[in-house]
Structure formats: structure tokens, C-alpha cells
Amino acid sequence: MDDGKPTGPKAKWWSRPATGRTGHSGPEDAIPAEDTTGATGATAPVGPPLADATLREAAPVAPGADEDPTGRIAVVPSGHTPAVPPGHAAADQPSPAPRAQPLHAPDEYSTPPYGGPGPWAPAPPVQRPVPTPAHGTPVPPPYAGTNGHGMTADPGPAYAPAHTHQPQAHAQQPQQPHTHVQQHPQPPQPQQPHPQPPTTSQWLQYDPWGVPRRPLTAQGLPFGEETRRRKGRRGSGLLGIMLIALVAGGIGGGIGAYVERTGGLTSVELPQAGRDSGGRPADSVAGIAASALPSVVTLHVSGSGESGTGTGFVLDDEGHILTNNHVVAPAGGSGDITVTFSGGETASAKIVGKDSGYDLAVVKVTGVSGLKPLPLGNSDNVQVGDPVVAIGAPFDLSNTVTSGIISAKERPITAGGEKGDGTDVSYVDALQTDAPINPGNSGGPLVNSEAHVIGINSAIRAADSGSALDGGQSGSIGLGFAIPINQGKRVAEELINTGKATHPVIGVTLDMKYAGDGAKVGTKGADGGSAVTSGGPGAKAGIRPGDIITEVDGARVHSGEELIVKIRAHRPGDRLDLGLTRGGEDLSLTVTLGSASGT
Numbered sequence: 001m002d003d004g005k006p007t008g009p010k011a012k013w014w015s016r017p018a019t020g021r022t023g024h025s026g027p028e029d030a031i032p033a034e035d036t037t038g039a040t041g042a043t044a045p046v047g048p049p050l051a052d053a054t055l056r057e058a059a060p061v062a063p064g065a066d067e068d069p070t071g072r073i074a075v076v077p078s079g080h081t082p083a084v085p086p087g088h089a090a091a092d093q094p095s096p097a098p099r100a101q102p103l104h105a106p107d108e109y110s111t112p113p114y115g116g117p118g119p120w121a122p123a124p125p126v127q128r129p130v131p132t133p134a135h136g137t138p139v140p141p142p143y144a145g146t147n148g149h150g151m152t153a154d155p156g157p158a159y160a161p162a163h164t165h166q167p168q169a170h171a172q173q174p175q176q177p178h179t180h181v182q183q184h185p186q187p188p189q190p191q192q193p194h195p196q197p198p199t200t201s202q203w204l205q206y207d208p209w210g211v212p213r214r215p216l217t218a219q220g221l222p223f224g225e226e227t228r229r230r231k232g233r234r235g236s237g238l239l240g241i242m243l244i245a246l247v248a249g250g251i252g253g254g255i256g257a258y259v260e261r262t263g264g265l266t267s268v269e270l271p272q273a274g275r276d277s278g279g280r281p282a283d284s285v286a287g288i289a290a291s292a293l294p295s296v297v298t299l300h301v302s303g304s305g306e307s308g309t310g311t312g313f314v315l316d317d318e319g320h321i322l323t324n325n326h327v328v329a330p331a332g333g334s335g336d337i338t339v340t341f342s343g344g345e346t347a348s349a350k351i352v353g354k355d356s357g358y359d360l361a362v363v364k365v366t367g368v369s370g371l372k373p374l375p376l377g378n379s380d381n382v383q384v385g386d387p388v389v390a391i392g393a394p395f396d397l398s399n400t401v402t403s404g405i406i407s408a409k410e411r412p413i414t415a416g417g418e419k420g421d422g423t424d425v426s427y428v429d430a431l432q433t434d435a436p437i438n439p440g441n442s443g444g445p446l447v448n449s450e451a452h453v454i455g456i457n458s459a460i461r462a463a464d465s466g467s468a469l470d471g472g473q474s475g476s477i478g479l480g481f482a483i484p485i486n487q488g489k490r491v492a493e494e495l496i497n498t499g500k501a502t503h504p505v506i507g508v509t510l511d512m513k514y515a516g517d518g519a520k521v522g523t524k525g526a527d528g529g530s531a532v533t534s535g536g537p538g539a540k541a542g543i544r545p546g547d548i549i550t551e552v553d554g555a556r557v558h559s560g561e562e563l564i565v566k567i568r569a570h571r572p573g574d575r576l577d578l579g580l581t582r583g584g585e586d587l588s589l590t591v592t593l594g595s596a597s598g599t
Contacts, residue, residue, distance in 0.1 A: 283449040288389045289401045291451040293342045295374035296444060297321060298393040299349070299363070301328055303335035311392035311444030312339070312363070313374045313453065315492060319365040322492050323443030324458050325354045325426075326416070328361045339365050342399055353495030355598040356416060357503055357568065359426035359458055360488060362495045374445055377452030379484035382406055382431060390435040390457055390480070392444030404435030404480075410555075412565035413481050415459055427561065429569040430481035431455045437480035446482040455482030490571060504572045504593035507536020508543055510560040518548040518581070519563035541591040544582065551579030567593065 280286040295314045299321075301307060310327030314320070321339065328351055331337050337349040347365040354361035386406045394400055413428040433446060437457050446455035461479035494501040509531040514520040521538075522531040523545045531545045532538050543549075550557055552566040553576055570576065572595035580587050 303330040353499040355501035377454040392441035394438035394440040402436040408432035412562040436476040501598040507533035508538040518550040
């Protein structure tokens with residue numbers, strides 16, 4: 001009964017439908033399943049290569065239908081009755097070889113994976129070895145990829161898109177032999193696969209049998225781009241290094257030039273105050289030295305047997321210079337004395353007068369102008385602890401200035417005595433100072449804070465030779481002695497006026513060997529006469545031989561030398577109160593000093 005459905009043989013889902021051919025279908029005329037040149041340019045899909053024997057038996061082949069040599073049924077289009085060659089009956093056809101039974105029954109709903117392939121089915125992976133197409137069926141060209149190293153990779157087998165829809169298989173109606181096959185409606189054309197856009201995914205290049213390639217998910221720059229960029233970076237780095245070297249060279253050259261000009265980077269320039277006006281307070285050591293130095297001179301004395309150096313200072317505009325007797329003693333009566341001023345000018349000098357008992361002498365220079373006399377102070381006003389400045393030429397070092405204080409007053413000092421007869425012994429009631437005084441300072445001024453002379457530096461206490469007038473050469477130990485200026489003034493005036501100095505005397509001879517306390521009057525004089533000069537100051541006062549004098553004007557006397565010093569500290573004609581002991585009885589007397597010529 002014809003209900004409008006096709007009665008011809010029903011195409012199987014794995015059949016390859018013929019496209020636009022009529023007539024006999026045979027092995028030579030079979031349409032290639034892989035034909036890619038249809039009327040519309042579409043490619044016929046290839047179904048999965050399943051062999052279902054059960055389905056094949058359930059759909060018998062109509063008599064006279066040509067059977068595909070591959071075992072598949074060639075569908076005859078509607079309106080065409082295939083002719084059965086004579087002598088070929090359906091029964092003569094060799095029965096197909098039995099096929100393996102499927103593990104499950106066909107799914108009438110075509111549910112994957114048991115039904116036909118659908119758009120949801122994944123594409124089968126690439127298989128090796130390459131499948132051989134049946135009877136020359138052409139295979140689409142494989143994907144031409146690379147192996148990841150820029151070389152063309154060996155192409156793998158082609159495969160058909162997995163989402164191609166196969167036509168629905170229809171149940172075939174049995175047909176009578178030798179009758180026209182009822183015209184079947186044209187089976188639905190398989191849907192053409194949608195063209196896929198070209199992709200650069202690395203997954204399409206994957207081939208498990210291919211040579212090793214780059215990582216499938218590698219991202220980044222194309223091959224060779226990284227090398228080019230690395231070369232670019234290397235070039236930029238080299239250029240930067242060259243620029244740095246150029247700048248460093250310029251800086252180094254500048255530093256080298258600076259070092260060449262300035263003498264080095266390690267030179268230090270310390271901060272320093274600017275020059276001042278040079279003014280100092282008048283009572284400072286610098287102020288005192290600035291005021292006194294122009295009046296101080298250095299004396300170089302030479303005689304027939306010896307020579308020496310000492311100091312002196314200017315007394316007046318006429319060129320009189322005061323110094324020590326032991327300084328000019330080497331010149332004798334015919335020696336040379338040269339005076340050198342603080343500015344370096346020199347002049348010859350002559351002795352005006354000298355006195356060994358006072359150790360003072362006056363010399364005079366002629367033909368010299370612009371002399372600056374040094375003012376004289378009053379030694380009676382000096383107090384212990386007053387600051388003083390000593391100026392001289394120690395060891396011939398001219399214009400040497402030292403400072404100190406007055407350490408003591410009225411120190412009895414004796415010096416000289418080289419002759420042995422006592423005529424050259426000096427008795428000095430000295431000012432003691434700690435200002436450094438050395439050989440060469442003799443005759444120089446000891447000035448106070450007003451730059452006035454208060455003493456004449458004459459002696460030092462040496463550590464190895466006792467007290468002497470410039471006799472020791474061991475240097476200062478802080479014990480210097482100066483003749484008070486009051487005594488020096490009187491002696492200097494006498495020497496300038498008369499050429500000689502007078503000594504105050506009491507007219508007695510002392511026992512210099514007495515070791516007790518006080519000054520003992522001897523029993524006999526130097527000429528064998530009485531120790532007390534008849535008619536002299538002592539005799540008039542009531543002094544007798546053997547008396548022991550213990551005080552002068554209330555000051556204790558401990559020796560004969562000390563008594564002489566105390567008397568010579570005064571002028572002739574002065575009145576002195578003496579304390580003495582006679583036969584164990586203490587007595588007090590008043591004596592008026594007489595005068596004697598000095599030598």
C-alpha cells in the first residue's frame with residue numbers, strides 16, 4: 001500500500017549518497033565518498049567507519065540493485081529501475097561475510113555515543129598510520145603546520161568534521177523481483193559543515209607521532225622576535241656603557257686638571273684670623289717688650305786673653321749705657337767693645353767707669369743719633385709677686401724676652417773673688433726673680449709692668465757651681481738675681497760724673513771665718529793694727545773688737561757678707577741703727593756711714 005512513503009531500499013546511515021547520477025552504478029562508477037567538487041563546492045562528509053551487521057541484514061537489498069564492492073548499498077535515485085544482468089540473480093550474489101555483533105542495540109533516539117554523530121560529538125583524534133582511501137577515493141590535503149622550529153611538519157591524516165549530520169535512515173520496503181522500484185523521494189542532502197575560521201591555536205598542530213615542537217600552550221613573541229629584541233637590548237646596553245665611559249672620562253679629566261693646578265685633593269686650607277693692628281695693652285708682656293726692646297743693646301767684648309757677650313741698656317741721649325762690670329772686664333784697658341742695637345745697627349763703645357764691688361760699669365757710644373733711653377723705676381716700691389720682664393741676649397741670642405715675678409727682696413749675694421784678695425768680690429742686696437736668666441743676660445734690664453727698669457740682671461744660681469755673676473754655664477733653674485735700680489742709679493751717676501764709685505763703710509774689720517749667727521768684729525785689722533779703725537764711724541759709735549752685730553735697722557744679720565751687703569745698699573752719710581751682743585749683753589748703737597773709693 002502506497003501511503004506516500006518511499007518504497008525503495010532505505011539508505012543506511014553509513015551509506016555514501018550519490019549526487020546527481022543516473023544509470024547503472026558499479027564499482028567503476030561509484031561516486032567517491034571524499035569528492036570535494038560538488039555543484040555547490042561543498043565537501044561530502046564521511047561518516048564514521050562503523051560496520052553494523054545486524055542493521056545490514058535488517059535492510060535487504062532489492063533484487064537487481066547493484067551492490068557496492070565495498071559492501072555498501074548504492075542508492076538508486078527515484079525514477080530509475082536498475083537492470084539485473086542476465087544470469088545474475090540475487091541468490092547468485094555472494095552472501096556478505098558475517099560481521100561481529102554490536103555490544104548494544106541500536107538507539108532509536110540516536111543518543112551519543114550509540115546514535116549517529118551529532119554536533120556535540122568530539123572530533124576523533126589524529127590517527128597514525130594514515131588510513132588508505134578505498135578505491136582511489138581522494139583524501140583532503142592535510143593541515144600544513146610546523147614543527148615548532150620553523151620547519152614544515154609531516155602532515156597527518158585528514159579527518160572529516162565531526163559535526164556533519166547524516167541523513168536519517170528509512171526503513172526499506174521489500175520489492176517484488178523484476179518490477180520497477182517505486183520511486184523514492186530524494187534523500188535529504190547532508191548538511192554542509194560550517195566553514196571554520198582559520199585558527200592559530202597550537203592545538204591544531206599537535207601530532208603525537210611528530211617530532212618535538214614548541215610547547216602547545218606557549219605564548220609570547222614569534223620565533224626569532226625574542227632574539228632580535230635581545231640583540232636590540234644588547235645594542236642599547238652597549239651604547240649606554242659607552243656614554244657612561246665618555247662621561248666618566250670627562251669627569252676624570254676635570255679632576256686630574258684640578259689636581260694638577262691645586263697640587264692635590266688632600267691639601268687642607270685651615271681657617272685663619274686676619275692680621276690685626278699689632279697693638280697690645282701697655283702692661284702686657286708684649287706691650288712691655290715693644291716699649292723696652294729699642295733701648296736694649298748687646299755687647300761683644302774682646303781682649304787680649306778672653307772675650308764675652310752681655311747686655312746693657314741706654315741711660316740717656318748722650319749714649320751712656322749701663323751694664324755689669326764682669327761683662328766689660330775681658331776688654332781690660334785696651335780691648336774692643338762693640339754695641340749692637342735692637343734694630344741691628346752697631347757702634348763701638350768705650351768704658352766710662354766701672355766698680356767691682358757693685359759689679360756695675362758704664363760705657364759710651366759716639367756718633368749715634370735717635371737713641372731711646374729706658375726709663376728708671378724705684379726698686380723700693382717693688383713687692384714680692386710683682387710681674388717682671390727680663391730682656392737680654394742669652395748665649396748671644398739678641399732681643400730675648402722672658403717673664404716672671406719678683407720671688408724675693410734684699411737677697412745678699414756675693415760674686416767674683418777670682419783674684420783671691422777679696423778686691424773683686426761683689427756684694428749685692430739683690431732682687432730675686434724666677435724670670436729665666438742665662439749667661440748673656442748679665443747687664444740687661446729687669447722691668448716692671450710699666451716698662452720701667454727696677455733691676456740689673458747680674459747673677460744666677462746654677463745647680464753645679466753656686467751663686468756667681470754669670471759664672472755658671474748650666475742654665476737657669478729659676479733663681480735669678482738683679483741689682484736694685486736705686487743702687488744702680490747712684491753708682492751709674494758716680495761713674496759718669498767721676499769715673500769712680502764710693503762705698504759706704506763703718507770702719508771695722510770683720511772675722512769672715514766666724515761660723516756663728518751674726519757678723520763678728522775681728523780682734524786685729526789687715527795691717528796688724530786694731531780691727532776698729534781709729535776715728536772711723538764704728539769707733540765713734542762705740543763698737544769694740546769682738547762685738548757681734550746681729551741687726552741692721554731692725555733686720556736680722558746672720559753673717560759678715562750679709563752685713564756688708566746691708567751697708568752697701570745705702571749711701572755714704574746714711575745713719576744706721578745696729579743691734580749687737582757684747583759679753584752676752586745686747587746693746588744698740590747708731591752709726592753714720594763713711595765713704596771709701598771703689599775699684
